[in-house]
Amino acid sequence: MKIRNLKHQIIYKEPFAYCAHPLIVALPNGDWLVVFNHTIRRPFILHPPEDPHYYNFMIRSQDQGKSWGAPRVVPAYDWHGVECAGLTPLRNGTVLLNQWQFKWYPRELAKALASQMELMFVEDWLERIKLTGELETGTVIPDNPGEIAPWARGNGGTYVHLSTDGGATFQQTVEIDTHPYTGGYGMRPGVELPDGDILLPLSDVPQYETVFVVRSSDGGHSWGKPVEAARLAGHYFEEPTILALADGKILMMLRDNNTHFLYQTMSYDNGFTWTPAQQTAIWGYPAHLLALPGGKIACIYGYRAEPYGIRLVLSHDLGETWDTGNIMEIRNDLPNRDLGYPSAILAPDGSIVCVYYGQDADGVTCIQSSQFFLEE
Secondary structure, three states: OEEEEEEEEEEEOOOOEEEEEEEEEEOOOOOEEEEEEEEEOOOOOOOHHHOOOOEEEEEEEOOOOOOOOOOEEEOOOOOEOEOOOEEEEOOOOOEEEEEEEEEEEEHHHHHHHOOOOOOEEHHHHHHHHHHHOOOOOOOOOOOOHHHHOOEEEEEEEEEEEEEOOOOOOOOEEEEEOOOOOOOOEOOOOOEEOOOOOEEEEEEOOOOOOOEEEEEEOOOOOOOOOOEEEEOOOOOOEEEEEEEEOOOOOEEEEEEEOOOOEEEEEEEOOOOOOOOOOEEEEEEOOOEEEEEOHHHOEEEEEEEOOOOOEEEEEEEOOOOOOOOHHHOEEEEOOOOOOOEEEEEEEEOOOOOEEEEEEEEOOOOOEEEEEEEEEEEO
């Protein structure tokens, strides 16, 4: 298979903002929605776990991506300091928006409270990402980061917001009890099973070590207890993506912050139990899974090494193996590691529409898309 008729487009850009981590979904009525993170552009990048100014913005296309409407904050302006969001369109037209929201404290108050609760300051986060290699090469860290980011982060909550008007409004909010995990963060759609149950995959924020699923049997109005899907000593699993397969299995791909290879697990009983997580030969993160005609599955992921970009690999056997001998490059020309989080849908003409974030020629991190066909 090869990528043909590849076209790139910037779908949302703000010169003085940092926009990243998009997710695209197609609604039953034909509308396309993209939800993404939006914050102030700063001297150094603070991703959603470290910035109380992050909102989830959403844009809509009613003409299959030819144009996009103005952004809207979802679900409302009180919901800031959030992680990346997930969107799950249901067959009845309901749209579920899931969010993890941290609690935030002014720096001086946080120092007074530090003996009473677990808090993270910006210097703690900067030290951690230096050790993990996540800091962008060439980034200059100021001597006083606490003056630029004068806050601290505490724990928070996991929420699902329901819309019955195609995402125009979210008028009901449900908090998910993630006990025994401290929280649940997910940035990919859930899956609606043939019997109507909904599975939502989440990571155990703020540890980012274990992945679990929660289940709703009433359209998202209530959620059951977490079911652990992946945990492995020495590994740090997060940002799962799941796909219900034609043979009844459920496939889940995981980001591992230790190796940066994708891991996967399967469920053979509608998500009640999961196989031990296995490493794939796919290096990159995070993933999005897309079912293609003819039984193929596309795994699309960010590639944060030179040449920086977005990649796609196929499975021809419902996720049992991946054709890593034919890894296809959707982008190989992005300027640096400030990129990724691709997701994709199938357009009515059979093309694949993939959205992701990256810097443009002006050095502005923005939401971009690529549309293409896969052909023999």
